[in-house]
Structures are given as structure tokens and as C-alpha cells.
Amino acid sequence: MTSQGTxxxxxxxxxxxLAAGSAALAMxxxxxAQGESIRIGFPTPLTxxxxxxxxxxxxxxxxAVKLVNDKGGIAGRKVELLVRDDKLNxxxxxxxxxxxxxxxxxxxxxxxxxxxxxxxVNEVTRxxxxxxxxxxxxxxxxxxxxxxxxxxxxxxxPHMTTAAVAKxxxxxxxxxxxxxxxxxxxHEMLRGFKRAQAAIGATSVGEILHxxxxxxxxxxxxxxxxxxxxxxxxxxxxxxQANAIKQAVDFGMNRQSKIVVPVLLHNQRLAVGPEAFExxxxxxxxYWGLEDTIPSAKAFNDAxxxxxxxxxxxxxxxxxxxxxxxxxxxxxxxGGPDTDKVVAALEKLQYDVAKGPQHYRxxxxxxVQSVLVxxxxxxxxxxxxxxxxxxxxxxxxxxxxxxTCSELGFPA
Amino acid sequence: xxxxTSSIASVMAGPAGHRGWRARLAAWRVPLSILALCLLxxxxxxxxxxxxxxxxxxxxxxxxxxxxxxxxxxxxxAAFFGAGAYVTGIAIGRFGVPWxxxxxxxxxxxxxxxxxxxLLSIRTRGIYFSxxxxxxxxLVYYTALQASSWTGGENGLRxxxxxxxxxxGWSIDFLDPIKxxxxxxxxxxxxxxxxSRILNSPFGAVIEAIRENETRARACGYDVERTKLIAFTLSxxxxxxxxxxxxxxxxxxxxxxxxxxxxxxxxxxxxxGGAGSFFGPFVGALAFLLMEDVVSLWxxxxxxxxxxxxxxxxxxxxxxIWGTLIAWRADR
Numbered sequence: 001m002t003s004q005g006t007x008x009x010x011x012x013x014x015x016x017x018l019a020a021g022s023a024a025l026a027m028x029x030x031x032x033a034q035g036e037s038i039r040i041g042f043p044t045p046l047t048x049x050x051x052x053x054x055x056x057x058x059x060x061x062x063x064a065v066k067l068v069n070d071k072g073g074i075a076g077r078k079v080e081l082l083v084r085d086d087k088l089n090x091x092x093x094x095x096x097x098x099x100x101x102x103x104x105x106x107x108x109x110x111x112x113x114x115x116x117x118x119x120x121v122n123e124v125t126r127x128x129x130x131x132x133x134x135x136x137x138x139x140x141x142x143x144x145x146x147x148x149x150x151x152x153x154x155x156x157x158p159h160m161t162t163a164a165v166a167k168x169x170x171x172x173x174x175x176x177x178x179x180x181x182x183x184x185x186x187h188e189m190l191r192g193f194k195r196a197q198a199a200i201g202a203t204s205v206g207e208i209l210h211x212x213x214x215x216x217x218x219x220x221x222x223x224x225x226x227x228x229x230x231x232x233x234x235x236x237x238x239x240x241q242a243n244a245i246k247q248a249v250d251f252g253m254n255r256q257s258k259i260v261v262p263v264l265l266h267n268q269r270l271a272v273g274p275e276a277f278e279x280x281x282x283x284x285x286x287y288w289g290l291e292d293t294i295p296s297a298k299a300f301n302d303a304x305x306x307x308x309x310x311x312x313x314x315x316x317x318x319x320x321x322x323x324x325x326x327x328x329x330x331x332x333x334x335g336g337p338d339t340d341k342v343v344a345a346l347e348k349l350q351y352d353v354a355k356g357p358q359h360y361r362x363x364x365x366x367x368v369q370s371v372l373v374x375x376x377x378x379x380x381x382x383x384x385x386x387x388x389x390x391x392x393x394x395x396x397x398x399x400x401x402x403x404t405c406s407e408l409g410f411p412a
Numbered sequence: 413x414x415x416x417t418s419s420i421a422s423v424m425a426g427p428a429g430h431r432g433w434r435a436r437l438a439a440w441r442v443p444l445s446i447l448a449l450c451l452l453x454x455x456x457x458x459x460x461x462x463x464x465x466x467x468x469x470x471x472x473x474x475x476x477x478x479x480x481x482x483x484x485x486x487x488x489x490a491a492f493f494g495a496g497a498y499v500t501g502i503a504i505g506r507f508g509v510p511w512x513x514x515x516x517x518x519x520x521x522x523x524x525x526x527x528x529x530x531l532l533s534i535r536t537r538g539i540y541f542s543x544x545x546x547x548x549x550x551l552v553y554y555t556a557l558q559a560s561s562w563t564g565g566e567n568g569l570r571x572x573x574x575x576x577x578x579x580x581g582w583s584i585d586f587l588d589p590i591k592x593x594x595x596x597x598x599x600x601x602x603x604x605x606x607x608s609r610i611l612n613s614p615f616g617a618v619i620e621a622i623r624e625n626e627t628r629a630r631a632c633g634y635d636v637e638r639t640k641l642i643a644f645t646l647s648x649x650x651x652x653x654x655x656x657x658x659x660x661x662x663x664x665x666x667x668x669x670x671x672x673x674x675x676x677x678x679x680x681x682x683x684x685g686g687a688g689s690f691f692g693p694f695v696g697a698l699a700f701l702l703m704e705d706v707v708s709l710w711x712x713x714x715x716x717x718x719x720x721x722x723x724x725x726x727x728x729x730x731x732x733i734w735g736t737l738i739a740w741r742a743d744r
Contacts, residue, residue: 046712047708047712047714047715051712084708084709085708085712085714087708089666089668090568090664090666090667090668091658091662091664091666091668091669094662094663094664094666095460095461095464095662096460098458098459098460098589098662099458099460099461102458102459102460102589103457103458103459103460115566115567116566116567116568116666116667119567119568119570119664120568120570120662120664120666122570123570123571123573123663123664124662124663124664126573127573127575127587127663128587140567145571146570146571183565183566184565184566184567185566
């Protein structure tokens with residue numbers, strides 16, 4: 001009986017071994033088949049609280065790849081986008097990036113949608129000399145400590161966003177109250193606003209920190225009211241932004257003061273509706289309404305609508321397009337995916353793919369680009385469902401709204 | 413002795429012949445486990461996944477020492493995992509400590525933290541024990557969040573990539589995934605041997621006695637509190653080792669590692685594989701991570717699939733994958 005048992009185990013393990021062996025043999029064939037294409041890894045949080053933004057990013061990134069492939073690819077090679085769910089978790093993102101580099105042998109990585117996650121991806125790509133185009137806001141990634149020769153930051157950063165928004169909303173003598181999410185994003189935005197406020201000559205009448213993911217803001221509102229601010233500045237992201245604005249309006253804060261946010265989110269405004277957001281002012285990297293003045297925006301909108309059943313591209317979605325497009329333009333200029341040549345090409349690149357001229361600054365590889373200042377429209381003023389915002393101002397692409405290279409710690 | 417080897421399954425062991433088969437398997441469990449670990453990177457879709465299975469498997473093995481063998485349901489083991497990872501990362505990144513010393517520091521720090529948390533929590537029982545460990549580990553989480561100049565706060569700890577390992581004059585390229593796996597595996601293997609040794613010792617018999625009947629163990633003259641505290645500390649030590657390996661592997665320490673969801677995941681992996689079996693936790697970690705990895709490639713609704721599988725397991729295989737296999741073999 002015992003020996004029978006032993007036999008059956010041997011047979012089983014032999015079968016398992018066979019299966020594993022044939023799988024292992026099949027692997028090189030798969031790798032060979034991919035050998036011809038240029039592969040770009042795209043980790044993004046398809047699940048979790050930022051899933052809506054992430055899905056827009058994927059659609060836009062796929063569009064950028066499709067447009068290039070329709071024209072015959074790069075140096076005759078097709079481009080392939082490998083989308084991976086990073087679950088908004090830095091450890092998961094690092095693992096996925098390792099997989100993309102080690103197993104899928106990607107030539108570059110684009111993506112991530114959170115400060116912590118992009119820094120994790122950056123750490124992995126930096127150690128292995130792989131190009132990474134980051135498409136999520138962060139000030140930290142610009143600083144010399146996290147700098148990588150292979151990393152390019154396509155998204156705006158909190159410093160430039162707040163500088164532009166403050167320039168068009170703060171006045172000398174304005175009294176400003178801040179409601180800030182108590183984590184990296186909120187802190188970086190607050191730091192940016194206070195810097196701009198000092199330069200403009202406005203004053204702060206108080207700051208209140210709220211926990212990340214808070215649902216109830218009613219306890220903060222009476223305190224904020226008592227500060228009698230001209231401007232209520234709400235520094236948070238995603239659902240927090242929608243909840244905080246809704247409750248501020250319920251407390252009549254919008255009659256007493258102007259509500260200003262660092263980034264006015266397309267998806268959050270859609271989710272909440274025009275009434276609560278009416279008159280709220282905030283920054284953005286992209287709004288489809290740019291098409292009236294900028295031809296590349298018109299081209300991007302049309303291509304996006306054609307590929308996605310008439311849907312309009314969103315702010316965070318556009319990062320996927322501009323990030324992947326700039327990388328592909330550089331690869332085309334470099335004649336292929338060779339890392340050193342592509343890095344050199346990215347450093348030299350002047351591109352206009354959706355929002356007017358952009359280029360990467362030499363010292364920190366931050367994309368120098370325009371910042372839009374938007375105001376949420378009244379329901380009566382909306383021409384269609386996607387006509388959400390009025391463009392108050394376009395802060396032109398200039399290094400002057402970035403922190404200087406020496407301030408970031410780079411040698412002069 | 414077979415009684416100390418494993419699991420509830422041993423209670424329902426079949427005729428003597430099977431007992432012999434089980435005893436032989438038990439005697440060879442460490443070499444067999446190591447053999448399985450050696451094969452792992454060649455069987456899984458990617459090496460990064462293999463290292464994760466190694467790390468989380470070891471983490472679950474450490475947890476199992478407390479949960480499966482001592483019978484204490486802790487919801488705070490993320491704290492020791494995280495402590496090991498953070499201390500190793502800080503030692504390398506900030507103080508330039510050589511990797512091996514940093515690893516020892518991480519393990520020591522995790523064990524020390526486990527000793528303190530154990531001291532505060534083992535006097536409570538059942539749900540209260542779970543709640544106290546959960547609360548204390550949340551304390552560790554918020555400490556790491558606030559001490560951002562040391563831990564990087566929200567952004568996580570970075571800047572301690574180990575690219576080359578120098579071992580006795582040899583230089584190993586630590587960015588090479590296969591070499592990295594086998595280096596880390598040496599530590600996991602040593603830890604497995606240690607756990608096996610502990611379980612086979614008289615101490616191992618005592619912790620199982622406490623799990624089966626605490627009052628009786630006390631009546632037999634065992635110092636239950638002291639034994640629990642030692643088991644808690646050893647369990648924390650193994651988990652801290654898993655944490656240091658995690659830090660060396662990914663070269664980042666995300667804040668999420670300390671979150672209570674990590675603690676929950678450890679419990680799930682252990683249950684999935686089979687609590688109270690020696691190799692079960694590894695099987696659980698493997699099944700959990702493989703499922704997540706593969707299903708999330710197919711669909712962004714992977715959580716539904718993974719959730720359904722969990723429910724099915726809880727309903728039909730309450731002993732977990734490995735526990736059920738062992739019991740099934742014993743029944744035949």
C-alpha cells in the first residue's frame with residue numbers, strides 16, 4: 001500500500017514536470033515572437049479609487065500607440081503597449097515594473113498615478129537604466145535625491161500648478177483659508193500655494209488639515225467660516241475634492257468666499273454635477289476646450305473621440321497621450337529604442353502633441369508646459385454634457401514657474 | 413514524534429503504514445521544501461513573482477508559528493514585516509551599513525518590536541488579543557507615517573538599492589533576478605530549518621499543547637504566558653526576516669507594507685494554504701500571488717474572481733490547500 005502511494009506520487013510529479021518543461025520550452029518562442037516590436041510597459045491603478053482616471057490614461061496611451069503604428073511604427077517596428085494593474089500600491093507597482101523589465105524586456109516604462117507609486121517605479125527603473133516617463137504629479141521626483149538620468153516627468157508638478165492658479169486668483173491683501181488633505185499631495189500643494197501667496201502679498205488666515213479619505217467635512221466648515229476668508233483653498237484629490245466642495249457649498253462658503261482648488265478634476269466635476277462646482281477655480285494640464293485655439297488639441301480630441309465612441313479626453317487621460325507620444329517621438333528621432341540615444345533625443349525634444357509646445361528641462365527632466373486655469377461653468381452656460389469649464393487663463397510654458405535647478409539641489 | 417509534526421490532520425491519521433509515510437515526509441520536510449523553493453523561479457511566470465512568493469511565503473510561515481501552532485490570531489504582523497524592511501532600508505540608505513549587517517539589524521529590530529508588542533498583548537485572549545495586536549500595529553503605521561524624515565512617509569523609503577553583493581570576496585550582481593532569488597532563498601531556507609527545528613523541539617510540543625488546551629497545559633505546569641511570549645517573538649523574528657528580504661528585493665519600502673491590509677493578507681495566505689501545516693503557508697502565498705498575478709492580466713475585475721475562489725475555499729476546504737492534501741493522503 002505504501003509503495004503504491006509512492007508510485008502515484010512519482011507519476012504525478014513526472015506529469016507536473018513534463019507540463020512545466022513544455023511550458024518552459026514554449027517561453028523562448030513567445031519571446032522571439034515579440035522580438036520585432038518595441039514594447040512599452042504601462043503600470044497604472046486600474047483598480048482602486050483612481051480607477052476612472054487610470055482607464056482614461058490607458059485609452060489615451062493606446063491612442064498614441066495606434067497613431068504611430070498606423071503610420072508604420074518606428075523604424076519599421078510596431079509599438080506594443082503592455083498595460084499592468086499596479087493596484088495603487090507601490091510594492092505591487094515595483095513588482096510589476098520588475099516583471100515588465102525582466103520578463104517582457106520592455107524598452108521603456110510610462111505610467112503610475114500617485115506620488116508614492118511613481119517614486120517606486122522610478123527607483124526600479126533608475127537602478128536598471130530603463131527609461132521611465134512619469135505621468136503623475138509630484139514635486140519630490142524633481143529633486144536631486146530621486147533624480148534619474150532615465151526618468152522624465154511629463155505631468156505638471158504641485159509647485160507649477162499652484163503658482164499658476166495663485167497668480168490668477170490671489171490678489172495683494174487677499175485673505176486665504178486652507179483646507180488640506182493630510183498627506184504628501186496636500187502638503188506639497190499647500191507649500192506651493194503659500195510660496196505664491198507670499199510673493200503676491202496675500203495673507204493666510206488659517207490652515208486646517210483633514211485626514212485622507214474623509215467623508216465628513218461639516219466640523220471644519222464653521223471654523224473656516226469664522227476665519228472670514230476671501231478665498232477658500234481646498235487642497236485634496238479625487239473623491240475628497242468632490243466631498244469637500246459639496247459640503248463647503250452646503251455651508252454657504254461659496255457666497256462668502258471664492259473656492260479655489262489646485263487641480264480641477266474633470267471626472268469629479270462630472271460625478272458631482274454643475275451646481276456644487278459652480279464658480280470653483282482650479283488648475284489643469286489639459287481641457288478639451290483648448291481645441292478652439294490650439295490645433296494639436298483639436299487633432300487629439302478628434303482622434304480620441306473617433307477611437308472611443310465620441311467620448312471627450314480628460315485631464316489625467318491626456319497625460320497618457322502626451323507621455324507616450326513624447327517618448328515615441330524621441331524613439332523615432334533616435335531611430336529605435338536604444339536607451340542612450342532615446343534619452344538624448346528626449347532631452348532635445350520640442351514637442352506639441354495636444355496642448356501646445358512642451359520640452360523637458362535639462363537639469364531635472366521636468367516637462368516645461370502650459371498650465372490652464374479653469375472655472376467650472378453654470379449649468380445654463382454649458383453647451384453640451386462635456387462642456388464643463390471656462391478657460392480663465394493659460395499660463396504659458398516657461399521655466400519661470402518651476403523651481404530653479406539649484407533650488408532642487410542640482411549643481412549650477 | 414508524529415504528534416508534534418503537524419496539524420489537526422494528524423488526529424485522524426489512518427493505519428500505521430500511512431503514519432510511516434507521513435513521518436518520513438515530516439522528517440524530510442525541510443530538504444523537500446528547499447527543493448520546491450529551488451524549482452520555483454523556473455515554474456512561475458516571472459522571477460519577480462517568485463521572489464514575492466518566497467518573501468510572503470516566509471512571512472506566512474512566521475505567522476503560522478503563532479497562528480497555526482500556538483493558536484493565537486494576531487492581526488498585527490504587518491508591524492514586524494514592516495519593521496524589518498524599514499530598519500534594513502534605513503541602515504543601508506542612511507548609514508551605509510553593509511547589506512548583511514543591515515539584514516541582521518532588521519531582524520533584531522523586528523524581534524525586539526515583537527517582544528514589546530507580545531508583552532502587551534498576550535495577556536488578552538481571543539478577539540481581544542486580535543484587537544490589541546491590530547491597535548498596536550496601527551500605532552507603528554502612524555509612527556512611520558509621521559516620522560517622514562526617516563521613513564519617507566507617504567512616499568515610502570527609497571535610495572538604498574543594493575546592486576552588488578560582496579560575499580567573502582565574491583561579487584554577485586544583485587540586479588540579476590535569478591541570482592537575487594537564490595541569494596534570498598538561502599535566508600528563507602535557513603529560516604525554514606529554524607522553524608522546523610523549533611517545532612520538533614519540546615518547546616514545539618508545548619505551544620501545540622497550549623493551542624489544543626491552554627488550561628490543561630497550565631495545569632501540567634507549563635508557564636503559558638512565557639511560552640506564548642517566546643512564540644510571539646520568534647514569529648515576529650521570522651516575519652522581520654521576510655521584511656528585510658522584501659526590502660533587499662524591491663529596494664523600496666512602501667508605507668502600505670505596515671497597513672492592516674497587509675496583516676489581513678498574511679492571515680488569508682496562511683488560511684488558504686493551511687494553518688498548522690509546515691509547508692502550507694508557502695502554498696497559500698503561492699496560490700494567492702499567482703492568482704492575483706495571472707487573473708489581473710486577463711481582466712481588471714480580478715477581485716471578483718479572487719474573492720469567489722476565497723469563498724469557495726472557506727466553504728469547501730477549511731483546512732486550506734496543503735492541509736486538505738495532507739489529510740486526503742492520510743485518509744486513503
